[in-house]
Amino acid sequence: MEVGKALKMIRTSKNLTQKSVAEGIMTRAHYANVEAGKIFPAIDKVLDILKKFNVSAPEFFFIVEGYKMSEEQNLFSEVSIAWNLNNIEKLKEIQQSLRMVSKAEQRNQHYRLILNLVDGLIYQREPNYNEEKLNEILQPIKDYLTSLDTWYVFDLHMFNNILYIFQKEDIRKLSQILLEMIKKYENYPNMYQLNLAILSNLGSLFLDAEEYEEASFYMKEAIKFSEKKMYLYERLINEINLIICNFYLKKHTQVETTQALDKKLWVLKELGYESLVNQIKIEINQKYSEICV
Structure with a gap:
């Protein structure tokens, strides 16, 4: 849906006149041309109009996209679901569709980076994959992220998907910018789970590396x-x-460690995660033989 059409739809649904919406922002005639799609207003004017509608910017662009996530958000969602379900066929479908986009879209860096990500995820599921080749596939994403002074939502998504290929020293260098952006986006819609996933995954990464202070x-x-x-x-x-x-x-x-773990595992079991509890116990006994659960 065009921006002008979306503004008109919201205005009429709220029984507002063009004059009342335009007042203090632009002339009524200018606003009428915005709704008609003849001109595109500056973003600050759009935000002022949305305040009058009591509609947030994320909600407005969700409406503009036809009550759907943006194409980029949708791609990340599809990739994540396919990966978590180990649906390699779906990942290959996404890979094929990304390779078939128009030449103009191929010049979009974000499309190329998402394709790099999908290529890497598919390669990871090959029976004889090697880590050096995987790092080579994902290197463009790493280069892109390390070149930035500020990260945005796309960049946080990318980092969470490939953080395991970063050297620990790279993560230490990036930690300040990473923690700053997590804090800044703390209240951004739908970002809580992503931020939580990044912190949890970094904790697990440093735990596996036996870097216990940083993991903690x-x-x-x-x-x-x-x-x-x-x-x-x-x-x-x-x-x-x-x-x-x-x-x-x-x-x-x-003894204290075993007792503390038993309590947490009991709660998980009571929540219905019995198979996960069994899996965690096996992993602890295999990886951390000094601890017994």
Whole structure:
């Protein structure tokens, strides 16, 4: 839907006149031309108009897109769902559609980077994939992210999908900008889960690398985030990982650690995650043999 048509639709649904909407922003005639699609207003004027409608900018652009996510958001959603469901055929469909977009769209850096991401995800599922080749496929995304002084939503999505290919030293260099952007986007619609996922994944990454101080830092940040929005599952997973960190940081004895883990695992089981609890127990006993659950 065109911007002008969307503005007209909202205005008429709220029984407002063109004169009342335009007042203090632009002339009525100028606003009439905006609705007719003859001119496009400056973004600050659009925001002023939306305030009169009591409609947020994200909601307005959702309406403009036909009550759908933007194409970019939709792509990220489809890729994420396909990956989580291990649906490689769907990923290959997305890969093919990205390769078939128009030449103009191919020049769009975001499309190229999403294609790099999908190529990497598909390659990861090949039986004999090697890490060096995977890093080569995803390197353009890494180069793009490390070239930026400021990140936006697209960039945070990209980082969360490929953070495992970054060297720990790279992540340390990026940590300040990363934490600043997570804080800035804390209240942006639909960003809470992404921010929580980034912090949780970084915690797990440093835990696997036996960098317990840094793992502990990211897990504590993730727990704070999960508490704010009552994300109990995410909070429990991070608390379990933090208990493991604290054991290796000599903050708790083996007995205290086992008791603390048993409590968290019991809560997870009561929430209906019995198979996950069994999986976590196996993983702890295999990876952290000094701890017994």
